[in-house]
Amino acid sequence: MTDLTRDAVLGFIGGSGIYEIDGLTNTRWETVESSFGTPSDQLLFGELDGQQLVFLPRHGRGHKLNPTGINYRANIDAMKRAGVTDIISLSAVGSLKEEYAPGHFVLVDQFIDRTFSREKTFYTNGCAAHVSFSHPVAERLQAALAEACRKLDLPHDVNGTYICMEGPQFSTFAESTLYRSWGCAVIGMTNMPEAKLAREAEIPYATVAMVTDYDCWHPDHDSVTVEQVIKVLTGNAEKARNLVRTVAPMLAKRPEVDHQGGDDALEYALITHPDARDPALVAKLDAVAGRVLNR
Ligand SMILES: CSC[C@H]1O[C@H](OP(=O)(O)O)[C@H](O)[C@@H]1O
């Protein structure tokens, strides 16, 4: 059993319907500057029984940003600068399987990225890197979330593939049927490239995919509407807040290095020769890659 010797700073990224988390003490919204642009909002810092938590509303308070307009790089960079060691994403999704009814939570373990109009890496020309990403979800976080769901008696399943579409329009029937034929469990518009960037920043990541609808493949649910999604969102958001309060203490301590979760993802990932690196880009990478660039 790994020694849990390090204090964790848990970061939560709240999706549709989750624009703050209540029940925290010593709270403050604070602007965290990123070298990659503007994050979705200020970060909410707070404590839960003395444990430090950081929260970011992915779409900004008031849901100002659409999935394509979110600056995922700035969000992850800001979380790294805020000292976040682990990220849990709380996300609304459509269900691609009969058994995942609205209100069901899926603790996904895989992603398929179908987005095409987003900045997906921190490591552009001048400092190229290739991180491993075969297992994108941190098992330690996923296991704690499963335990917390069991404690709270929340209907949930462990494992399943989240397919990320560009949006903002919902899928066509043909697309929805195709994704089902690929065995995907749920569909959303935001967890890519977020999960990729978290790995590139060496922050273990897990997702609670909270089902709001049956997308459009289901014979009894012809098409998705925001109205339908919002009806379910409110109940899901309440469950998610309970989940945060239950899971946080379980993850208060973490291993020094969570290899499986990607704490050392950059160890052998940088490929640009130090002499060939672009100093301006290297400077921007001070938070996400400081561990390997400054040694
Ligand atoms: C309002 S439904 C569509 C919207 O909700 C999901 O966002 P998030 O993952 O931030 O909860 C989905 O990906 C779409 O962005």
Ligand SMILES: Nc1ncnc2[nH]cnc12
């Ligand atoms: N059906 C759906 N497709 C994509 N993103 C979603 N978010 C919530 N429901 C969704």
